Structures are given as C-alpha cells and as structure tokens.
Amino acid sequence: MSAGPASTAIENRLLTQPVGRLFVSNALPMAVVMSMGGLLNVIDGIFVGRFVGAQALASVSLAFPVVMLLTALTTLAGGGMSSLLARHLGAGARTQAGAVFAGAHGLALAISAALIAGALSVGPVIISALAAGNAAVAGGAQSYLLILILGAPIQFALGLHADALRNEGRAGQIAMLSVLVNLLNIGANYIAIVLFGLGVAGSAIGTVGAQTLGLALLLVLRERDRDLLPLGALRRHSWLSGWLQIFSLGLPLCLTFIGMALVSSVVLLVVGTTATNHATFIAAYGVVTRILGLAFLPQMAIALSTQSITGNNAGAGRLDRAGAALRLAMGSAFLWCLGVTLTGAFLGEPLGAMFSNDREVVSAVAAILRPMTALYVVTGPILVLALHFQAMGYPLRTAALTLTKPWLLTPALLLVLNAVAGIDGLWFAFPIADAALFVLALTLVVRNRLTAPISTTPHAKEAA
Known part of the structure; x- marks a missing residue:
C-alpha cells in the first residue's frame, strides 16, 4: 500500500521501519524515562x-491527591502547549511558536498563583478533613504540601521547558536530563530525610531542590543551542495570549490525572470515617499508590508509543501497520499488567515490608493490593486502545475509556461497597470498575469492528 500523502523527500521512520523494531525503539526508552519518576516515588516512600515512621508515611500518603493535582495542572499547561507548539514548529512558524511558548508560561504562572492562594486559605481545612481529625498526620501533610505548592511555579516551568524540548526534537537530551534529575532527587531526599532528619518536609525540600536544578540545566541548554526557540521569545511575546487554546487542548489529559486524585480523596475520606485504625490504612494505601504508580508508567509509555505510530501511519493510509502496532502494543501491555496482577496476588507483604517495619501496615498493604490488582491485567490494553482511538481522531471514545472509571465507576463503587461491606470490601471497587470498563471497551471494539479498515477522518459527531 502506498504511503500516500505522508510521503516526502525526508524518510519518516514511523512509516518505513519494521513495526516490531519501531515499537521497541519508541516504547523502551520512553518506559525507562517515565519509570524514573515512579521509582523516585517508591524510594521516597521507603525513606x-x-x-521516619508509619505516621510520617501516612502524612505523605494523605498528600497524594494534591500531588496528583499538581501533576494534572502541569499537563494542563504543558500538554496544551505541546499540541500548538509542534504544529507551528513543523510549519516553520517560529514566531507563532514563540508566542505559544510565552503564553504557556503566563498560564502556568496564573495557575500557580491560584493554587498557592487556595492552599493558604482552605488547604488546612481540607487536609484536616482527609486526616479524620488526626492532628499529627495532618500537620505532617500540611508541611509537606506547603513546600511543594510554593515550589509549583518551578515544577510547572520545568514541565513546560521539557515539553518544548521534546517537540523541538531533543527527546534524547530530555531522557538523559530526566534520569539525572531523578537521581539527584533521590540523593537530595536521602540527605534531607535521613542525614538532616527533616522528616516529610525534607522529602518536599529535596524534590523542589532537584526540580530547581533541572530547570536551570534546561535553561542553560536552551540558551546555548541556537536551533531552539530563544529565551528572548519570553520577553518579546505577551504572557497573556493563547490561554484558551492551550487550556482546551491540555484539559483531557489533565482530567485523567484529576480523576485519579478524586479516587484517592474518596478512599481517604471513606477510610477516615470507617476504619478504627485509619492511620494504618492511610499509610498502607499510600504504599499501594506508589507501587501502582510505578506499574502504570511503563504501560503509559507503551500507549504513547502506539499513539505516535498509529497517528503517523493512519495519516499515511497505512492502516495495516497501525493495526499491527496496536496488536503488538496491547499484547505487551497485557503481559506487563499480568506481571503486576501476579505481584499483587503473591508479593504484597514483601513489598509492604520494604516501606515499613510496622506489621499492621505491612499486612494492610497486602490486604489492599490483592483485590486492587485482581483485574489489573485489563487496564494496560484498554489504555493502549484509548490512545489508539485518540490518534485515529475519536475523542469521545478516548474519553469513554479514560474518564469513565476515575470519574464515575470507582468513586460510586467505593461509596456503595463501603456502606455494604465496610473497609474489607472497599478495595473490591477497583476490580469491579475494571470489569465494567472491560465490557465497555469490548463493546466499542465490536461496534467499530477494528479488524476492518477504518477511515482516517473522524466521524462528524466525535470531531465536533
């Protein structure tokens, strides 16, 4: 089949390289880079x-929804900017690209200001409610979050410059810097938590310090590389322009992460009102979120690689290659998630013991992890399918597969199962939600007959 309109004088390896080699060469480096952030969270939790102790672990676990909110807001500015920036750079419109780059900085700064104002005004009340009145746990969480939120402008700027460099063809340099910054973060956290004895505040200080250094390195790189958008573009263009476009393009992925924060908040509220030893379960749930956060990132790398391969090949009319990549990616994600399911079933207590020497916390980790990962095997293939739909131009199907579970299924099931079965039945909300999402995904596959050729033009209803 002809490469069609995508054929140019410059070879596009996404269209010509064997699909298997193409998939591995894209997915493996991305998995390594993305896993570094998850590994940092795991090691930080161990420290x-x-x-410090189980109570400190409960404090940082209590902060998880807000940490996810920070991640979501980072993707809101950076993800929206990336879509516009890549298209302008591809068209050679560097002036427009510079304007988008500057506008994204203004949006990130406005989000930071709103976040800091909210943290100072209503933050303590929210944290106290999540802690179910446990003043010691709430106090540690407040100290931890205050430092991270005050450092949010640095985190957002780091995300913007990393996304810009990726769109400017510097993915390899971003990968190396990502590994370096995360290793420095691990070292800084060890020094602050263990050697200086700063506790949970030390974890936040180490994180902000490493982010500051990472941002400085990116600024130096941009200043020295004349092929990149110059830093002067931030002075020449308005920081108030393009906010609506950036916001609208970054919103879908942002909502996915906010949905994760919503689920975590519901869990913490339910545990706080149900469990007599709620601090133990909060600490254990925090351990589980770190483990599953690390497990999620490689499958996300697989899905993002699929998105790139599908988009390029579908645009060139090579649906045979897009389909082959989709099957390979879904199989790879299935095997990865099968490993996570087996780990949750049999290794819960050894994993819990890595984080704490409190036997109650260790037992609770195993008790939570087993049901939560019972049907985890379906999550990776569904995520791959969702981003395949996105690359094909079907936003409603993508939203159905990415937003239904965190925004609707899981919160509702948590409340129902807690009312019916208490803390022991609470965790079965996750496999039930996974089963329902699997049925939804299967329905979409059958309805749209993915085995048959699919038009590269989105249906009118979804394109709207």
Missing part, C-alpha cells in the same frame, strides 16, 4: 517509612 519516609523506614527512617
């Missing part, structure tokens, strides 16, 4: 749990 806090082993060297």
